[in-house]
Amino acid sequence: MTVPAIDMNGVWFSYDRTPILEDVTLTLKQGDFLGIIGPNGGGKTTLLKLLLGVLKPDRGTIKILGEAPHDANHRVGYVPQNTDLNITFPISVMEVALMGRLSRSRIGRRYSRKDRSKVEEALKKAGIWEHRHIPIGRLSGGQRQRVFIARALATDPEILFLDEPTASVDPEFEIDLFDFLRELNKQVTIVTITHDVGVISRNVKSVACVNKSLIYHEEGQITAEMIDMAYQCPVDLIAHGIPHRVLPTHTEK
């Protein structure tokens, strides 16, 4: 039996005494494709940051691939939610994407040829290769999001975390991206936050809903309970027009 990709046990977290996450327990096996939904401020990004070791839990334990979160740093990739930090920073698309190739063991060395070809591949996949010399601040929001996706892909991760990766990209790229992620999922465990229930039903293998506490559904169903917890409105309002997306059985595979 392989170690789980994610193993969270009774995790609590608060920002200056405001509880954000309460008693979160989650085990995700390697090779899974987890979609995380939940309302704004529900704690989805916080959860991801705990898994990445950026934040430390108040209570409970977290293991990523059997290691303490931050020790697994070379094995994870990350697409942040906020991609418009430091817009005026003098840095090209290429240089941002190259950051995906940084690692503790290679501090103080130049980027290698292999690093550059990995990044080229990732930028091409994200459809942003022809803009590689452009300063990052001159791109549109969606283009920038593609660069951040490329940067995460360039890390060659075993687990890929994406925080609303398609929030500002066009529908065409969204479909391309998820097609690609499904393909990538054959080797890589994927965890993505999204507000798009459609994305969930079409692509993921399992679903979690986060609103202070976490409900996990291994079969990728969005249950009435989740919708209730996440959006505090009747299920059919969310499901309206997309009834097939709240199917009791999962269509993937």
Add this chain to the structure above:
Amino acid sequence: MWEALQFDFMRNALLAGVLVSISCGIIGSLVVVNRIVFISGGIAHAAFGGIGLAFFLGFSPSLGASLFAVGVAIIMGAVSFKSKHRADTIIGVLWAIGMALGIILIDLTPGYHVDLMSYLFGSILTVPGSDIWIIIILNMVILLTVIIFYKEFIAMSYDEEFAFIVGIPVKPLYFILLGMTALAVVMTIQVVGLILVIALLTIPPYIAEKYTRSLGGMMVLASILGIFFTLGGLWLSYSYDLTSGATIILVAGVGFFIFQAIGLLKGRGGITR
């Protein structure tokens, strides 16, 4: 101007001006993109406490300033990590206390008349040859450190969180940056004085940022601009017998407004950017 070059003090001044401009261009770029301008101002002023202490105890003011600057930089760095939201207040407090301490210690130093003005506004024309060597060594240290950790510095400055996630030790790197900032500040105090340090540290990088596409390019252009400002100011101050530090900064200030105007005319965005 040219006949002035036969004087040792003038050659030293030119050399010091060029060297300090280079470290200001490199460190200033990092200071600007990491938004630690206020910390560097705090370091510069608090360093005066070290100068006062050095006079009081009778050792080299440069050494006193360096020790104090590095110490204060470490404290400020720790504070800005611990209490992010009140860091600016605490930096402001240290800034003021350091200055006050320096002045009181000089008051208490018996029978010693210290030329306060030379520390407040610099004394590039009196940089001794021995200090030039120290400045050369510090420059080398800064240059090498930035070259070795160049890609890590970029990552930390652009996206600290991501840098941390991929395993870059951002905290030590941040303290290294603060330490280098302290050293650059102490060097710059000699040239333009502690009140004007911030200007030489920020004006050239600020201009350079708009005309470059990489942090390295920004550092190089900022260094070149700094050299022009420093040497131009030095020449004006020599020709018209003006306070050198203030003249250098005014030249930089004029440069700042000229580039702002060019930026506005070209529609690249001015102050509002």
